[in-house]
Amino acid sequence: MFHFDNSYARLPDRFYASVYPEPVDGPKLIKFNEALAKELGIELDPSDPDRLAATLAGNVVPQGAMPLAMAYAGHQFGNFVPQLGDGRAILLGEVIDDKGIRRDIQLKGAGPTPFSRRGDGRAALGPVLREYIVSEAMFSLGIPATRALAAVATGEQVFRETVEQGAVFVRVAASHVRVGTFQFFAARGDTDGIRALADYVIDRHYPDLKTDENRYAALLKAVAFRQAELIARWLGVGFVHGVMNTDNMTISGETIDFGPCAFLDEYHQMKVFSSIDHGGRYAYRNQPGIGQWNIARLAECLLPVIDEDQDKAVDVANAVLKEFGERFQAEWIKVFRAKIGLVTDADGDGELVQNLLSVMQQEEADFTLVFRGLADAAEGADERFLAQFADLSKAAEWLSSWRERLARENGADGGRAEKMRAVNPAIIPRNHRIQEAISAANYGDFSFFERLLAALEKPYEEQPEFADYMTPPTLDERVTRTFCGT
Ligand code: AMP
Ligand code: MG
Numbered sequence: 137m138f139h140f141d142n143s144y145a146r147l148p149d150r151f152y153a154s155v156y157p158e159p160v161d162g163p164k165l166i167k168f169n170e171a172l173a174k175e176l177g178i179e180l181d182p183s184d185p186d187r188l189a190a191t192l193a194g195n196v197v198p199q200g201a202m203p204l205a206m207a208y209a210g211h212q213f214g215n216f217v218p219q220l221g222d223g224r225a226i227l228l229g230e231v232i233d234d235k236g237i238r239r240d241i242q243l244k245g246a247g248p249t250p251f252s253r254r255g256d257g258r259a260a261l262g263p264v265l266r267e268y269i270v271s272e273a274m275f276s277l278g279i280p281a282t283r284a285l286a287a288v289a290t291g292e293q294v295f296r297e298t299v300e301q302g303a304v305f306v307r308v309a310a311s312h313v314r315v316g317t318f319q320f321f322a323a324r325g326d327t328d329g330i331r332a333l334a335d336y337v338i339d340r341h342y343p344d345l346k347t348d349e350n351r352y353a354a355l356l357k358a359v360a361f362r363q364a365e366l367i368a369r370w371l372g373v374g375f376v377h378g379v380m381n382t383d384n385m386t387i388s389g390e391t392i393d394f395g396p397c398a399f400l401d402e403y404h405q406m407k408v409f410s411s412i413d414h415g416g417r418y419a420y421r422n423q424p425g426i427g428q429w430n431i432a433r434l435a436e437c438l439l440p441v442i443d444e445d446q447d448k449a450v451d452v453a454n455a456v457l458k459e460f461g462e463r464f465q466a467e468w469i470k471v472f473r474a475k476i477g478l479v480t481d482a483d484g485d486g487e488l489v490q491n492l493l494s495v496m497q498q499e500e501a502d503f504t505l506v507f508r509g510l511a512d513a514a515e516g517a518d519e520r521f522l523a524q525f526a527d528l529s530k531a532a533e534w535l536s537s538w539r540e541r542l543a544r545e546n547g548a549d550g551g552r553a554e555k556m557r558a559v560n561p562a563i564i565p566r567n568h569r570i571q572e573a574i575s576a577a578n579y580g581d582f583s584f585f586e587r588l589l590a591a592l593e594k595p596y597e598e599q600p601e602f603a604d605y606m607t608p609p610t611l612d613e614r615v616t617r618t619f620c621g622t
Contacts, residue, residue: 157194158247162291205249210316210383221251316383362389368467374400
């Protein structure tokens with residue numbers, strides 16, 4: 137049982153299409169996140185997996201649900217598409233969690249909708265498991281992201297490049313409103329729609345802004361800041377989202393859509409994994425610039441409600457875009473200062489970090505292990521850090537510049553190594569491990585998926601039983617390309 141309260145369904149009809157999930161042949165439960173269900177006040181009996189699977193696959197629509205597909209538009213790789221919308225995702229409804237926060241329950245892969253275009257409305261097992269693993273890993277890393285409530289096999293085939301097993305992913309989000317949702321109305325010259333949507337998201341995500349003198353300008357700034365913070369956090373764990381289209385950027389500031397995403401193994405600032413990102417538009421280091429570009433698209437949508445005088449509205453928007461850059465820089469240095477164990481601010485800290493990153497890039501050092509090893513170095517044990525570099529001289533030189541800087545921390549070094557370990561994960565969902573879990577699952581063996589999920593629950597702890605998840609891929613194991621899987 138879900139205690140639904142469906143606010144999006146109360147918005148005007150043109151915001152969505154009502155649509156029921158299309159039942160599947162043989163729903164079979166893969167994974168149910170009981171802890172999350174509890175947070176959400178969902179009462180489903182885990183001892184009846186068939187009933188649970190039928191509900192979570194959309195075969196049985198629970199009482200109080202008002203299933204709908206949201207309308208949205210979006211820039212995909214820079215090209216505007218005026219109508220996208222949920223083509224294979226159905227919002228079952230909203231619940232209020234144990235902290236009083238409204239959360240969406242969405243079924244991804246639950247069948248066609250009026251927005252499916254040529255798609256089948258389905259999802260394949262591999263991408264569903266990837267999203268499950270990575271979104272839960274993000275949560276455990278402390279980075280805002282949508283959550284995984286369940287994965288269910290459908291017992292049906294889906295036809296992609298090859299024939300694959302179908303699955304439904306049950307996603308939980310603070311909301312599914314995206315930059316592209318605003319673009320849907322802007323593209324239609326629907327200023328009333330923009331205003332209604334802006335009021336809705338202020339109410340839901342930014343209630344403090346309600347009394348602001350210009351709440352729409354304040355909204356733009358608030359979204360920009362949350363995205364700047366989010367992207368800085370991504371860079372801090374080596375995350376490459378892979379498809380930062382405007383329809384994949386939330387208004388709430390949660391990471392969403394884990395299609396071709398991947399974490400860096402060896403560091404390279406222009407690293408791209410996605411098979412369709414030929415120009416490297418969404419490369420690791422391009423992410424803040426793209427975030428700003430997406431916020432500029434949001435700003436364009438909000439101009440008519442920010443000020444009737446267009447010049448004034450444009451000035452407001454430009455100021456926010458500039459602040460996005462400043463905020464990102466401030467957040468980035470905050471994240472990386474903590475990663476290298478600095479508590480105080482000093483001029484030249486940014487350069488110190490950049491110097492490390494550039495040695496890492498030259499040496500193809502493993503992003504995660506370098507920073508984790510640096511925590512040992514804070515206790516005087518340099519081996520694990522140095523082991524990531526083929527040519528030790530530059531790494532050793534950097535260590536001495538780092539130690540000179542540490543000496544200027546003025547005694548603020550109590551528990552430094554521990555603090556560093558609390559921000560530098562030991563275990564991240566490495567691509568080859570995700571791939572391993574998916575490959576085994578395709579043969580009916582979900583033990584790798586389960587074990588990886590278990591390891592990722594405590595990413596900042598060194599867990600001897602999961603030591604194999606800490607090591608980078610061998611040359612043979614390296615995954616160089618990822619796929620959207622749509
Ligand atoms: P994504 O790449 O997942 O962000 O999706 C981009 C757009 O394509 C969204 O409008 C999706 O709903 C739609 N889409 C992706 N896969 C499918 C599918 N298998 N069937 C229908 N629509 C899809
Ligand atoms: Mg998407």
